[in-house]
Amino acid sequence: xxxxxxxxxxxxxxxxxxxxxxxxxxxxxxxxxxxxxxxxxxxxxxxxxxxxxxxxxxxxxxxxxxxxxxxxxxxxxxxxxxxxxxxxxxxxxxxxxxxxxxxxxxxxxxxxxxxxxxxxxxxxxxxxxxxxxxxxxxxxxxxxxxxxxxx
Numbered sequence: 001x002x003x004x005x006x007x008x009x010x011x012x013x014x015x016x017x018x019x020x021x022x023x024x025x026x027x028x029x030x031x032x033x034x035x036x037x038x039x040x041x042x043x044x045x046x047x048x049x050x051x052x053x054x055x056x057x058x059x060x061x062x063x064x065x066x067x068x069x070x071x072x073x074x075x076x077x078x079x080x081x082x083x084x085x086x087x088x089x090x091x092x093x094x095x096x097x098x099x100x101x102x103x104x105x106x107x108x109x110x111x112x113x114x115x116x117x118x119x120x121x122x123x124x125x126x127x128x129x130x131x132x133x134x135x136x137x138x139x140x141x142x143x144x145x146x147x148x149x150x151x
Contacts (some may be wrong), residue, residue, distance in 0.1 A: 054134050055108040056085070056116070058142040060099040062125055064150050078103025079146050081118050081127070088113040088131065111136045116144065124149035 060083075063076035078101065085095040085107055094114070099105040111134050118127040125146035132140050 052108040052110055053137050054111055055106065055139050056114070056132055056134060056142055057106045057139045058083075058099070058104070058116075058144060060103045060105065060118070060127075060144045060146065062146045063148055065148060067150055076145075079125070081144070081146065083119070083144070084117040085109065086115045086117060088115050091115070106139070109134050116142065118144055118146070 060079045060081045061076050062079035065077055066073070066075040069075045079099065080101055080103070081099050083097050083099070083105065084093055085097065086092060087094050094109065095107050097105050097107045113131060113133050116130045116132060118129070120126045125148050127144050127146040130142055130144060132142055134140050
């Protein structure tokens with residue numbers, strides 16, 4: 001049964017047929033209870049799946065950014081990067097995520113093992129892929145470090 005039919009049925013029973021035209025099955029006027037029925041239907045049939053409450057939150061860094069690091073000086077900065085998330089051990093791509101200007105990213109994932117594959121430059125910057133475990137109802141923290149190639 002599609003969403004419109006469900007709304008029609010809820011409207012029919014809850015509102016005593018008010019606001020529903022039987023001939024062409026169009027909602028011709030929203031009453032208070034029809035509006036409630038529409039809202040309930042939209043919430044209940046959006047996609048049928050509960051929102052995933054686990055995943056990965058991370059920070060992407062780039063460095064070194066200076067040839068010589070002095071005391072009190074940081075030669076690492078946040079980095080915008082593209083990361084492909086693959087389910088292990090199958091290697092199926094389940095998500096692609098981009099870190100923001102401050103280097104942060106977040107992706108919702110179901111519990112399991114995943115491989116985070118950063119998109120590398122040629123030849124630099126380069127970062128290694130990371131395997132992470134996601135546990136139910138928790139976000140796993142990870143840092144991905146890109147090597148700038150400066151020596």
